[in-house]
Amino acid sequence: MVIAIIAILIALLLPAVQQAREAARRSTCKNNLKQIGVALHNHHDAFGRMPVGLAGNPGGGPDGYGWAWGAYVLPYVEQANLYETVADRVYSDSGGSGTAEIAAVMIAEIPVFECPSAANEKIGGGNRMQNYAGNLGNNDVPDTMVGVSDTNGVLYYGDPRPGSATGLSFRDITDGTTNTLLVAEKAGNNTGTVGSAPCANCSCHVLFMAEMDGNPATNEATEAIGTTFHSFNANEERAFHSYHTGGIQGLFCDGSVTFMSENTSPEVRLAIGSRDGGEVESVN
Numbered sequence: 158m159v160i161a162i163i164a165i166l167i168a169l170l171l172p173a174v175q176q177a178r179e180a181a182r183r184s185t186c187k188n189n190l191k192q193i194g195v196a197l198h199n200h201h202d203a204f205g206r207m208p209v210g211l212a213g214n215p216g217g218g219p220d221g222y223g224w225a226w227g228a229y230v231l232p233y234v235e236q237a238n239l240y241e242t243v244a245d246r247v248y249s250d251s252g253g254s255g256t257a258e259i260a261a262v263m264i265a266e267i268p269v270f271e272c273p274s275a276a277n278e279k280i281g282g283g284n285r286m287q288n289y290a291g292n293l294g295n296n297d298v299p300d301t302m303v304g305v306s307d308t309n310g311v312l313y314y315g316d317p318r319p320g321s322a323t324g325l326s327f328r329d330i331t332d333g334t335t336n337t338l339l340v341a342e343k344a345g346n347n348t349g350t351v352g353s354a355p356c357a358n359c360s361c362h363v364l365f366m367a368e369m370d371g372n373p374a375t376n377e378a379t380e381a382i383g384t385t386f387h388s389f390n391a392n393e394e395r396a397f398h399s400y401h402t403g404g405i406q407g408l409f410c411d412g413s414v415t416f417m418s419e420n421t422s423p424e425v426r427l428a429i430g431s432r433d434g435g436e437v438e439s440v441n
Contacts, residue, residue, distance in 0.1 A: 179274065182274045185273050187414050191412065195233070196234050197226075199233040201326070204324070206325060209226065209229075209314070210293060211225050211315075211382055213316075243365075265364070270288065271287060272288040272344060274399070285364075287362060288399075289341065290383040291382045293382040295385045296308050296310075298395065310338075310430060310432060325432070330432045332433055332436060334409065336428070336436070338408070338430055342398065342406055342407070384396070385397070389404055404416055425439070425440055
């Protein structure tokens with residue numbers, strides 16, 4: 158009788174414990190995004206613009222540099238020493254994935270870039286996995302990004318070299334910083350199911366992608382950036398998706414973080430994806 162009562166109590170308490178743990182993980186995830194927002198704002202203050210979402214040749218040439226937006230904000234997330242090891246490369250057209258310094262970046266564990274709900278997602282393609290991607294826009298772009306010279310998001314495919322820098326200024330976000338998505342969750346798994354197995358083909362790397370340090374025409378380039386063209390948690394590599402049940406968390410250009418339902422209407426989803434479409438939609 159006593160054993161039966163204990164079993165019943167455990168059955169009643171276990172879901173509550175699991176919910177409490179997920180609530181704590183979701184809170185940490187939200188704080189991660191807030192820290193990323195501060196880092197991106199600090200980059201903007203220092204350079205007068207946002208970093209590129211992914212460094213490469215927007216014209217579709219063979220030289221894919223491989224650096225992603227996370228590499229450019231390393232000094233602002235308490236990773237200055239790691240940044241200094243590759244500082245001479247992040248603004249050049251030389252990726253150099255074979256060097257020991259870049260190998261260290263590729264496997265670095267940086268908690269602010271990792272959602273704790275995606276704890277079973279660590280390594281993908283030899284690189285450390287991250288769980289947040291920049292907003293490329295609301296376009297339906299090809300995975301390789303070849304030939305994509307312009308998108309309407311905030312962190313997009315561009316040339317980071319001095320004199321050619323294509324990062325945006327806040328004044329370019331005419332829809333308003335409160336209405337425009339900056340970064341959102343893009344975990345390797347795209348089912349939205351907490352604790353499920355990661356999707357091997359849906360990895361996210363926000364520092365450096367070795368596969369881009371060559372010919373982007375044959376490699377996916379959208380691992381560090383996502384698009385709101387697809388529903389949140391959609392079964393699509395370019396979509397934003399998370400391990401949280403029911404939706405994803407998104408960082409907006411004003412630094413605010415909001416949980417966005419996977420049932421967010423297409424009108425709102427497309428509106429927050431563009432920086433200058435003249436929309437007045439908001440997820441709040």
